[in-house]
């Protein structure tokens with residue numbers, strides 16, 4: 377068996393968009409049952425990892441402009457969880473180039489954790505199967521197993537039941553307001569829609585490219601909009617551009633499919649808003 381590498385640089389961690397997100401119930405532990413399609417896009421963070429002796433995990437932000445939110449710690453927690461699960465005595469230094477907006481519903485923190493688990497599995501010579509990493513990842517966050525799965529997916533349960541699916545190539549405009557909402561605040565809100573009828577994946581799969589990206593809605597959007605008025609402003613802005621906007625995950629990022637040749641007037645966005653034209657990926661860059 378070949379020797380594990382001492383370092384892995386330029387490890388990508390792509391973002392996701394939730395094409396729709398329906399809350400269909402709640403587990404006794406408070407976690408919500410959902411149905412969603414998670415789609416990988418080409419807006420990504422980058423990790424650089426070096427194996428170190430002594431077990432210590434250190435983390436560095438290469439993009440110093442990024443605010444130090446607790447979400448960052450998920451990478452360190454992922455590394456520590458892998459050490460605990462395997463008894464591995466190696467440590468690591470992890471440098472993170474954070475590009476995906478935070479408090480966006482784009483899964484940046486979860487994707488970083490997933491890419492960190494995949495990279496350390498290799499750097500530390502652990503050879504854990506992907507299914508074991510996914511079980512470990514679920515304990516870190518409900519979105520982590522999706523990123524480890526490596527493909528667009530129909531997602532159920534609390535985020536751990538994944539059925540890979542193919543999606544037609546498409547472009548999207550993604551907007552991030554300067555403000556955000558904490559995910560637990562939305563999920564705990566009394567007026568959250570929690571009784572969405574259960575959808576059938578096969579109905580979704582029969583749709584063509586022109587209707588697929590309009591399917592369903594986001595159950596978290598109404599509450600998020602109440603808590604974060606910028607979301608309403610962004611949806612209105614998209615509507616003015618002739619685009620059917622929607623929130624991804626628990627927000628506050630919004631997106632809309634972009635027809636070929638569509639011309640956007642980004643200059644009319646308010647100061648502090650981020651806008652990016654993204655494409656969906658055919659698969660996670662680390663898949664396989």
Ligand code: C5P
Pocket residue numbers: 406407408409410516517518519533534535559560563564
């Ligand atoms: O697992 P994650 O850290 O992404 O979730 C953040 C919070 O969102 C959880 O603490 C929980 O309150 C809520 N949540 C939920 N049901 C889900 C996913 C998240 O209630 N399926």
